Amino acid sequence: MSAIVDLVLGVVTSIGGFVEVGSISTSAQAGSEFGFQLLWAVAAATIMLAMLVEMSGRLAAVGKQSVAGAVRERFGIHFQAVPLVAELVIDVLLLTAEIGGVAIALKLLTGIAFQWWLIPIGLVVWLVLWFSGFAIVEYGIGMLGLVTLAFVVAAWKLGPDTSDLAKGLVPTMADHDITRYAFLAVSIMGATVSPYLVNFYSSGTIEEKMKEQELWVNRTTAYLGTAFGSIVAMGVLVTSAMVLEPRNILVDSYEQAALMFVPTFGRWAIGLFALCLGIGCLGAALEITLNAGYVLAQVFGWEWGANKPRRDAARFTTAFTFILLMALAIGLIGFDPLKLTMICVALTVVAMPFIVLPFLVLMNDKRYVKEHTSGPIGNGFLAALTIFAGFLALIVVPLEIIGGS
Amino acid sequence: MRQLAMALELAAVLLCSGCSRQDARLEAHKKSLESLGATTKVIAEAWLSGDVSGTYTRTALEQTFYLVEQERARLASTPEMLQDRRGATLSQDAEQLSRLIASMIGDVDTANGDAARQRLASLPIVPQEQP
Numbered sequence: 417m418s419a420i421v422d423l424v425l426g427v428v429t430s431i432g433g434f435v436e437v438g439s440i441s442t443s444a445q446a447g448s449e450f451g452f453q454l455l456w457a458v459a460a461a462t463i464m465l466a467m468l469v470e471m472s473g474r475l476a477a478v479g480k481q482s483v484a485g486a487v488r489e490r491f492g493i494h495f496q497a498v499p500l501v502a503e504l505v506i507d508v509l510l511l512t513a514e515i516g517g518v519a520i521a522l523k524l525l526t527g528i529a530f531q532w533w534l535i536p537i538g539l540v541v542w543l544v545l546w547f548s549g550f551a552i553v554e555y556g557i558g559m560l561g562l563v564t565l566a567f568v569v570a571a572w573k574l575g576p577d578t579s580d581l582a583k584g585l586v587p588t589m590a591d592h593d594i595t596r597y598a599f600l601a602v603s604i605m606g607a608t609v610s611p612y613l614v615n616f617y618s619s620g621t622i623e624e625k626m627k628e629q630e631l632w633v634n635r636t637t638a639y640l641g642t643a644f645g646s647i648v649a650m651g652v653l654v655t656s657a658m659v660l661e662p663r664n665i666l667v668d669s670y671e672q673a674a675l676m677f678v679p680t681f682g683r684w685a686i687g688l689f690a691l692c693l694g695i696g697c698l699g700a701a702l703e704i705t706l707n708a709g710y711v712l713a714q715v716f717g718w719e720w721g722a723n724k725p726r727r728d729a730a731r732f733t734t735a736f737t738f739i740l741l742m743a744l745a746i747g748l749i750g751f752d753p754l755k756l757t758m759i760c761v762a763l764t765v766v767a768m769p770f771i772v773l774p775f776l777v778l779m780n781d782k783r784y785v786k787e788h789t790s791g792p793i794g795n796g797f798l799a800a801l802t803i804f805a806g807f808l809a810l811i812v813v814p815l816e817i818i819g820g821s
Numbered sequence: 822m823r824q825l826a827m828a829l830e831l832a833a834v835l836l837c838s839g840c841s842r843q844d845a846r847l848e849a850h851k852k853s854l855e856s857l858g859a860t861t862k863v864i865a866e867a868w869l870s871g872d873v874s875g876t877y878t879r880t881a882l883e884q885t886f887y888l889v890e891q892e893r894a895r896l897a898s899t900p901e902m903l904q905d906r907r908g909a910t911l912s913q914d915a916e917q918l919s920r921l922i923a924s925m926i927g928d929v930d931t932a933n934g935d936a937a938r939q940r941l942a943s944l945p946i947v948p949q950e951q952p
Contacts, residue, residue, distance in 0.1 A: 523880060524877055524880060525876075525877075526876065527876040527877075527879060527880050663859050663862075663863055664855055664856055664859045664948040665856050665859050665860050665863065666852070666853065666856040668853070668856070668857075668888055669884045669885075669888060671864075671877075671880060671881035671884045671885070672860050672881075672884075672885075674877070674881070675860070675863055675864065675867070675881075678863075678867050678872050678873065682872050683871065683872050683873070685872060685873065686873050686874065686877045
């Protein structure tokens with residue numbers, strides 16, 4: 417019974433926690449510039465994420481090791497240094513962007529400049545992490561995040577042509593701005609397959625003390641949760657394509673993106689968009705902050721855990737506090753939240769091979785996953801994904817320069 | 822003779838690629854400014870129909886104003902762009918759009934819907950909506 421409750425909670429909170437600053441901005445831009453044509457990129461990124469999340473959960477449930485901890489142990493600190501630095505840089509920048517997303521949501525509601533909200537939001541994030549355990553961060557915010565289903569409702573009410581939607585799921589070449597199209601396709605992948613999600617999921621599996629016998633819960637949560645969650649990201653893309661593209665509005669700011677709700681929700685539109693953006697970004701900000709603490713503690717062998725009394729995991733607490741302060745410092749220097757988000761997703765793509773490659777070894781090492789090693793399909797997928805990630809990492813910077821704006 | 826022909830050919834190619842790069846840049850600026858003109862129109866219409874609050878309208882128009890100014894600065898960053906007649910016209914349209922948005926922010930502050938409606942009719946850069 418408890419496993420079924422965990423499963424339902426896991427799937428529901430995956431839906432609520434899927435959409436954040438990266439997926440909202442990349443999907444909104446993709447929809448406004450290329451209609452439904454980039455739906456396939458969301459679907460492809462979802463498959464990648466679901467498989468990586470399932471593997472990281474399996475590693476944690478069987479080997480009782482998080483991804484960062486296992487990589488440190490298996491490959492040593494010399495290899496670990498690269499993904500560690502990459503992940504921390506991305507985490508700090510992405511955290512700044514997520515806090516910026518919450519601040520923009522508050523700006524939409526109050527008209528007060530977003531910079532004024534950065535410190536109060538940082539304080540809320542820190543207080544939530546200080547006073548609550550893992551369940552509040554994961555399930556509480558995930559449940560609130562169900563408000564993002566408004567994107568699916570909006571897309572549904574706008575009545576898109578199902579054959580056009582189906583066509584969007586098949587990769588095709590754009591008839592205009594090919595480099596921009598390629599850049600957005602790669603950015604959608606970077607926004608979806610975030611390194612923090614993979615390690616956060618494996619750390620959460622350990623926090624929740626998932627047993628080896630409950631691997632089916634992990635598998636179902638990973639696949640169903642990610643699949644349903646991606647429907648929300650697709651909802652953003654479809655709504656943007658149906659409202660903003662016909663009006664020739666390209667998304668250069670969140671103020672423009674908010675307009676996509678107006679035809680469906682009328683006077684509730686802006687409030688609802690702000691709620692979706694704010695809660696989605698707040699949830700992600702909490703997860704990223706916690707994840708940065710997890711990664712540092714797991715790599716350096718410190719005591720860690722969101723459920724542990726803070727004094728028992730003092731270095732873990734100090735680590736996530738420091739990361740949060742760094743993100744706030746960058747935020748206060750001044751930044752454009754949408755541009756920073758697009759830089760973060762490009763950096764994620766650059767780091768992707770270092771995230772994917774260790775899985776190929778770990779998921780075939782019986783010391784970590786016992787008899788639950790990956791089969792030919794899983795290994796084939798990982799090998800293909802490693803090559804594909806390497807290719808994306810090579811092309812993303814030129815694409816960012818040519819097609820980024 | 823053959824070398825001269827090749828040099829002329831190369832010069833022609835370089836000249837053409839320079840022209841097409843300029844054309845592509847102008848097209849990109851035009852597209853961005855059309856998007857900002859369309860954004861202004863949609864925001865103002867939503868405010869006039871009571872779908873969005875004055876707070877949001879002001880915030881969104883301010884952001885649009887900022888983006889227009891950024892685009893205008895980018896457009897005027899090289900003399901070649903403004904030497905081109907199309908670039909010069911686009912720059913003037915962008916300036917007009919900036920002024921119009923600034924006036925519209927004033928209309929929102931004073932809740933003057935009639936003035937905003939009149940300004941909406943004279944938006945300088947708005948593309949045709951797609952069906």
